[in-house]
Amino acid sequence: MTIITDEGVDLTEDEAKLYDRQIRLWGWDAQKRLRGSKILVYGMSGLGAEVVKNVVLAGVKSMTVMDPEITTAENSYTNFFLPVEKIGENRASAAVNAIKALNPSVEVLAETDKLESKNDSFFDQFDAVCLVGASQKQIIRVNDICAALHKKFFCADVFGFYGYVFTDLGVHKYTEEVEVSQPSDPKKPKLDTVTKTFMKTRAFVPFKDTLDLVWTEGDFKGRVKKVDVTLFIIQALMAFVDAKGRLPSVDTLEADKKSLTELTESILEKGNVPKDKLPLDFVDNVFGCLMPVCAIVGGVLGQEIIKACSHKDPPFNNTFLYDGINSSGTVQCLKK
Amino acid sequence: MPLSVCLTMWRRSLKTQLLQYDSTLAVFGTDFQNRIGNVRLFVVGSGAIGCELLKNYAMLGIGSGPGGMILVTDMDAIEKSNLNRQFLFRPWDVGKQKSSTSALVVKSMNPQIRIMSHQNRVGKDTEGIYNEYFFSRLTCVTNALDNVDARKYMDLRCVYFRKPLLESGTLGTKGNVQVILPNLTESYGSSQDPPEKSIPMCTLKNFPNAIEHTLQWARDLFEGTFTTGPQDADSYINDPEFMDRTLKLPGSQPMDILEKVKSHLVDDKPSSFEDCIAWARLFWEELFVNVIKQLLHTYPADTTTESGQPFWSGPKRLPHALSFDYDEEKCQEFVVAGANLRALNYGFKENRIAGKIIPAIATTTSLVCGLVCIELYKLVQGHKNLERFKNGFINLALPFFGFSEPIPADVHTYHDKKWTLWDKFEIREEKAPTMTAFISLFKRQHKLDVTMVSYGETMLFADFMPEDKIRERLKMSMRDLVVQVADDDIPHWKRALDFEAAAEDKDEEDADIPPIRYVLSQS
Structure with a gap:
């Protein structure tokens, strides 16, 4: 028999019935802690939608979705909260009602500001912050804020057949x-x-500590043989997004492939990674936002947010990498 | 063209609705786009996996081309406890049909998707609907089932009609995906454990010596106590022929059944949940104390057999009666489960309990369905080499991702012919209308001496049958054998009959041969 403690928020009879199945899996205490958690998800892409869906279904206290962008046709067929009639509306506020309908017991709020415009105190109201598709600059900034405020921090993205999740849960x-x-x-x-x-x-360590690793020095010496090269693909793609301010596009296919190849070569060189580690034909498979990849990475990320907020079960430390072309999913512990 | 580019272009082309005029499509070619659009999918089940799959299909625009289609079938209605993971359903949908509701919701996500819904259970009863013509037009079957029996059934059907099957399942944070490809891989059933041998009744009742025995005992007990017992009580009241039928049963069965009916309707009929608890507590006493004491009274611990051996030895383990302990979790669980089940029998509100079943959760389901779609891409691309496909095993608790190539189908041989589970002899009715013709066709075309022919469980012909019977059977038509001997009907939609045969090869050795598909003449 489970002992019910006073921690977290009590569940109503109705909630107990709704969450019956998952309570059987992770128990009353975990569900109650989850029920008390406030979550921020930035970036309402296909991946953002998957994460929001998984976390709202699990039953948190509140979900704030944040996105300054306008819904495009492309969004409407990767984010199932944004059907065609929402094209032209803000991606966060247009999705709120559909998210609320998933689980009426969760408070759902929208933020339409840019990430850059939010200062430290904004992040203090949440228990967990998750950035989807943010620039590395913003990832580093928000990660630092969250670390100082003892908030659970996540960031993630998908590019064609590739995806990653990074977590910094502090101690x-x-x-x-x-x-x-x-x-x-x-x-x-x-x-x-x-x-x-x-x-x-x-x-855990912050995101910035996972960057600029030199793979022939210190702890990493020898590990370069075993490293999942998807890491370098993701790093090249993040560098691409930072440089161009957009994702690789089929409209500029050849030019984008060329830029990516160059970025990858420079990343491998900086990290002192042998060139033959990573065949460069991956650049063919980075285009578009593919729903199944969103569902896979969103499943992993959703579960990590649930683990972090419920304080139940070991979280991974600290980077998950997915490659849908070669079918691989690995966890890498990256730190200087 | 790279796949991710193809998929993006395809999805974009759907928006323009002018496939042939889209200039970008002219650059990339329309072949793959057409193939994705013209996919015809059968989604079996619209629970947790079904919802996620349908959402993915809708977002990808799979089957939204002129020749495409998705058919989803599920016989269940939506329940409240489904809502935390079957994310297409809303609180106000409780009570509605799962399949039609999910079809409607994904249609709103992508109005171009061509989706239909059925409320059928897949099985023998619906083979007229999901018949050969139906399967022949499918690209692929994606299972979204929650039980092994239905999975095995769909597996058999897909093997029979040679259709690809994407099989998936979840258990808490664990999930798996299996790719089953005609002529290439083994089937879902191939890697299942062999069926258990049935356990003798006396072992189950009095002399269990392994957990499998006590499990079977518990299942039987459940069946008798909560299913057939209440059914009999119901029939006693509502079915006027129940008494006649029951009294005709042999031995002590009529008495046993009627006593149980009396217990359900009179002696032990509960009127509150408290009555159910009391009943469960007494039931416990009966099962774990009184029955054991009675057994030990009949065969005391020091009993010896006629040959002087101790009676309680070897597989016969000496039992001991339990005493009920309120602090013992197992005792509590029994009473709680028993009381709740009995409350369900009589339509009371059950008490909430969190048992140790391992349920489905949204995150695992979402991930597994993503993996299914990745394999579906490859299938639609038309890959024929096994290395491109991956079975997946994942555990989100760790997280762990394991992928492996699907296992190739076992190769069997007779003479110098190789075959797998995907192969069958195909014989046309007009070439072999009678058993005589059937047997001589095997001799002539395949150099096989047929020694036995069966249809389902019925033996139609065997060389060891009495001579007059052999003569009679040889003269009969294969159709008549099925109708008259096997007592099966041949519905109008049936294109073929399935026979199995045993045969000897040139060296008079038993030959390992595939089953036979007997194609009926369409008159």
Whole structure:
């Protein structure tokens, strides 16, 4: 029988029924902590929609969606909260009603400002902040703010068949249920397995500490053999977005492929990564926002936000990489 | 053209609605776009996986071309506890049909999607609807099921009609995707454990010695207590023929059934949830104390067999009666579960309990359905080599992603002919209308001596049958054998009958041969 503590927010009878299935999975305490959490998701792309859907369904206290952009035709077929009739409206405010309908017990709010215009105090009202498709400059800035305020920080993006999730949970405390063997009856020699709950702690580093790693120095020496090269693909794409202020586009296909190739070569060179580690034909597969890739990365990111807010189960530390062309998904622990 | 570019262009072309005039399409070619648009998908189930799949299909514009179509079927109505992961459904949809509701919602996400919904359960009863013609027009089947039986059934159907099947499932934070490709991979059923041998009744009742035995016992107990018992009580009241039918049963069965009916309707009929708890507590006492005590009274611990061996030895483990302990979780769970189940039988409101079932959650489902769509891309691209496809195994708790190439189908051989589970002998009715013709066709064309022919579970012909029976069967037509001997009807939509045969090869050895598809003449 589960012991119900006073932590978090109490659940109503109706909520208990709604969340019945997931309570069976992660327990009452975790659900109550989740129920008390306020989340900010910036970036209402296809990936943003997937994350918002997963977290709102799980039952948080509030979800603030933030996006300064206007809905385009392209958005309307990657973000299922934004059908064609929303084209021309702000991406955050146009999605609010559809998000609310997913789970009426969650408060859903929209922010239409630019990320740059928000100062430290804005982020203080949330328990977890998640940036989707932000520039590296903003990722570093908001990550620092969140670290100082002890907020859980996430950032993520997808580019064609590739995607990543980064997490900085500060010093994160969580409970983990582990099956242990113990003698159940002194008369019987057989061991019974029982589930015991342990309190654990895991420390994270900010995003900036994962950049500019030199793969022939210190801890990374030798690790370059095992590193998932998707990391360099993602870094090249983020550099592309920072430089051009937009995603690679099929309208400028050849030019964008060329820029990306150059950016990748310079990233490999700076990190002292052998050139043959990464075949450059990946540039064919970075175009467009593909729904299945959003669903995959959004599933991973959604679960990490749920883990972080419920303080249940070990979070990954600190970068998840997905490659849909070669079918791989790995977690890399990146830090200087 | 790279796939990600193709997909982006395709989705964009849908917006313009002028496929052939789009200049960008002229650059990239329309072949793949046409293929994605003309995909015909059968989505079996509209629960958690179904909702996510349909959303992805709608966003991708799969099946929204002139020849494309998505058909989703699910027999269930929406329940409140579905809402936390079956994200196409809203509180006000509770009670409506899952399939039609989800079709309507994804249609609003992308009005160009061509989607239809059915409320059918896939199975023997619906083979007239999901028949050969239906399957022949499909590109692929995507299962969105929640039980192994239905998965196995769809697997058999896809193998039979040689259609690709994308199979997926979740268990809490764990999920998997399996790609099943005609003529290439093994099927879903291939990697299942072999069916368990049935456990003897006395082992189940009195002498269990493995957890499988007690599990089976619990399942039977559940069936008898919460399903057939209440059904009989219902039939007693509503079915005028129930008494006649019951009294005709052999042995003590009529008495046993009627006593249970009396218990349900008179002796132990509860009038409140408290009554259900009391009943569950007494039921516990009966099962775990009284029955065991009775058994030990009949066969005390020191009983010996006629040959002098201890009775309670080997597979017969000495049981001991339990004493009910309120602090013991298992005792509590039994009473809570028993009480709730009984409350359900009698239509009371059940008490909320969080049991240890492992449920589906939104995040895992979302991820698994994304993986299904990645494999669907490859399928639509028309890849034929196995290395391009990936079965996936994931666990979001870690997170762990494992991918492996689908396992190729086992190769069987007879004479020098190789075949897999995807192969069948195809024989046309007009070439072999009778059993005699059927057998001689095998001899002539395949150099096989047929020793036995069966249809389903019925043996139609065997060389060890009495001679007069053999003579009679040989003369009969294959159609008549199915109708008269196997007692099956041949509905009008049926294009073919399925036979299995045993045969000997040139060396008079048993040959390992594929099943037979007997194509009926269309008159």
